[in-house]
Amino acid sequence: MPHIPPNGKTVYYKTASFTAESGMDYIIFWESRPFITGCRCVGGEGHHIFSHTDPGYLPCGMIYSVDESFDIDFWSKACLFAGRNRCLGTCGNCVQVFVFQGQEPKESAKEKMMHIPDGYLGPATYGTMYAITVPFWAIAARKLNKTLKTRQVPYLSLGAAFSFVIMMFNLPIVGGTTGHATGATLIAILLGPWAAMIAVSVALIIQALLFGDGGITALGANCFNMGVIGGLAGYGIYRIIAVGSDIRSRRRWIAAAIAAYVSLNLSALAAGIEIGIQPMLEKTPAGQPLYSPFPLSIAVPAMVVEHLLVFGFAEALVTALVVKYFQKSDPSMLQA
Amino acid sequence: MTNLKKLWVAIGILVILSPLGIILPKLFNAEGAWGEWGLDKIGKLTGFVPEGMKRLRESWKAPFPDYGFPGQREALGGQSMGYVVSAIVGVAFVAGMMYLLTKLLVRKKNK
Numbered sequence: 311m312p313h314i315p316p317n318g319k320t321v322y323y324k325t326a327s328f329t330a331e332s333g334m335d336y337i338i339f340w341e342s343r344p345f346i347t348g349c350r351c352v353g354g355e356g357h358h359i360f361s362h363t364d365p366g367y368l369p370c371g372m373i374y375s376v377d378e379s380f381d382i383d384f385w386s387k388a389c390l391f392a393g394r395n396r397c398l399g400t401c402g403n404c405v406q407v408f409v410f411q412g413q414e415p416k417e418s419a420k421e422k423m424m425h426i427p428d429g430y431l432g433p434a435t436y437g438t439m440y441a442i443t444v445p446f447w448a449i450a451a452r453k454l455n456k457t458l459k460t461r462q463v464p465y466l467s468l469g470a471a472f473s474f475v476i477m478m479f480n481l482p483i484v485g486g487t488t489g490h491a492t493g494a495t496l497i498a499i500l501l502g503p504w505a506a507m508i509a510v511s512v513a514l515i516i517q518a519l520l521f522g523d524g525g526i527t528a529l530g531a532n533c534f535n536m537g538v539i540g541g542l543a544g545y546g547i548y549r550i551i552a553v554g555s556d557i558r559s560r561r562r563w564i565a566a567a568i569a570a571y572v573s574l575n576l577s578a579l580a581a582g583i584e585i586g587i588q589p590m591l592e593k594t595p596a597g598q599p600l601y602s603p604f605p606l607s608i609a610v611p612a613m614v615v616e617h618l619l620v621f622g623f624a625e626a627l628v629t630a631l632v633v634k635y636f637q638k639s640d641p642s643m644l645q646a
Numbered sequence: 647m648t649n650l651k652k653l654w655v656a657i658g659i660l661v662i663l664s665p666l667g668i669i670l671p672k673l674f675n676a677e678g679a680w681g682e683w684g685l686d687k688i689g690k691l692t693g694f695v696p697e698g699m700k701r702l703r704e705s706w707k708a709p710f711p712d713y714g715f716p717g718q719r720e721a722l723g724g725q726s727m728g729y730v731v732s733a734i735v736g737v738a739f740v741a742g743m744m745y746l747l748t749k750l751l752v753r754k755k756n757k
Contacts, residue, residue, distance in 0.1 A: 428706065429699035451751045463748055464650055470744040471657050471737045478664045478713070478733055482671040490667070509744060516739045521732060522708030592698060600698030640649050 424489065424581055424613075425477075425517065426532055428525030430602040432592035435584055440530030446538045447511065450504035457502050462643075466505055469497040474513035477523075481624055489621035492577065494540025495570040496629045499548050500636065500643055506541030507533075535580040543573035544629075557641045563633045570629035571622040575614060578621075582606075582613030661733040665726035710735070 431439070458466075473493040480488040498506035511533040517523040524532045551565035586609030588602035602609070636643050647655075713736075715728035 427703070429696075429701075429703040432698055455752050458752055463752055465653075466748050467741040467744040468650065468653055468657065471741045472660075474736050474740045475657060475660045475664060475733055478729070478736075479660075479667040480671050482673070488671045508747065512744050512747065513740050516736055516743065518706070518708070520708055520710055520736060520739060521713050522706065522711040523713070525702070526706040527702055594697065599696050601696055601702070602699070603696055639652075 424492075424532075424536065424578060425514070425524030426528040426535075426581055426585065428527050430525070430585055430588065431528050431531060432588055432601040433527075434591055435588065436527045436531055439528075439534050439584065443511075443530040443534040443538060446507060446534070450507040453502075453504040454508065458505060462501055462505075465501055465643075466509060469493070469501060469505065470509035470512045473497065473510045474516065476628065477513065477517065481621060489616055489624075491570075491621065491625035491628050492536045492540055492574065493625075493628070494536055494577070495544025495548065495566065495573045495625065496632055498541045498545035499566055499569070499629070499633060503541040503545035506544065507537045510537035510540060531581070531584050535577045535584070539577050539580055540573050543576050544569045547572050557644050558637045562637065562644065563630045566633040567626040567630040571626040574622050574625040575617045578613040578617040579610065582610035585609040585613075657737060661730060661737060664733040665729045668725060668729055 476493045477490050480490050482488050492510060494506050494510045497509050501509075514524060514532050514536060515529065518526055518529050518532070547569035548565050551568060552562050555561035555565075583606065585602045585604055586606035589599040589605045592600040594600060604612075633644070710732055713729050713732040714725065715731045
């Protein structure tokens with residue numbers, strides 16, 4: 311039987327039971343997927359906690375206060391490889407337990423930002439966003455063939471890969487949330503806005519499908535916010551500021567920085583609006599929000615302020631640095 | 647080395663540095679991104695879990711949720727390794743998918 315961890319700690323149990331001590335509070339997460347990548351709540355159905363002294367159902371993720379110590383065994387009906395009444399441990403499933411006493415536990419988080427997950431947008435919104443984005447993909451596909459020069463083609467895969475990896479660099483705001491750059495403006499400057507749309511969308515699609523980063527229903531919205539807005543706004547603003555300037559001039563990379571900053575904030579604004587209109591659009595007859603419970607007055611400032619203050623500058627910095635690199639090493643690439 | 651090769655090397659360096667993306671937030675005690683919380687956190691934040699959110703939340707079961715890799719150890723070192731492996735796998739898929747799309751979409755006759 312595993313040892314009870316010290317107060318405030320997170321423990322992962324690969325075995326099937328532990329003793330809940332009286333006077334302590336727990337939040338218990340478990341999962342029964344074949345892949346073990348860290349414990350997540352998978353939802354209430356089919357997941358039971360069964361204890362010797364207190365049989366019953368402990369809801370995943372809710373705070374559970376213990377008055378009298380008891381033993382908890384975990385088993386799951388949903389696990390493919392376990393029959394009924396077999397412990398989760400034999401499936402290789404894991405249980406994550408937060409132990410705390412009278413204080414809120416700190417969750418460890420590997421979350422990224424701006425990738426709207428499934429469940430935050432209702433069908434009216436996510437359907438609309440798909441309906442808007444798919445034509446953009448189609449237009450981009452056609453424009454790509456017409457506008458892309460042959461020697462630019464290999465840079466497409468590079469751009470998409472860059473967008474993907476740059477989104478893995480989560481930047482913290484002290485004590486706050488995290489965010490990241492998208493690379494959309496940079497790709498738009500080098501390869502055009504249509505290439506940016508497609509490249510960023512490809513990165514987002516892989517992130518959603520393989521890594522659950524960003525929802526599948528929300529994929530249209532995410533691709534629109536980061537790919538379409540990012541690509542078009544980034545490209546447009548860059549061209550307006552840089553027009554007439556020499557390719558190697560300072561104005562070019564400053565234009566790139568400003569374009570990157572503004573376009574990322576526009577992407578954040580769009581995401582904030584999409585999340586923020588849900589309580590108005592989608593609610594139960596009783597008035598309770600069905601999807602995102604955050605209204606515009608919360609969602610928009612939350613998204614925009616942190617991008618205005620921090621993440622926009624990160625995007626601007628990365629974009630300017632790479633543009634400067636190309637100004638020196640291959641200026642002809644900047645004639646997109 | 648051609649420019650293209652140099653840039654792919656740069657991508658490789660970014661991949662190796664990617665664990666900064668989980669280490670930095672931990673250092674600053676930053677939580678998850680705004681608006682990317684799970685059901686449990688929503689419950690704690692607002693006092694209830696919206697019905698529609700519960701329904702849609704598990705729309706898709708990604709094979710490598712949260713960029714973790716099966717078999718990785720739970721400590722930060724293990725998570726970092728998993729992150730790097732995910733970055734490699736992700737870059738490979740993204741570059742591959744983009745390459746296929748390019749072959750489909752871009753047909754150059756001259757130039």
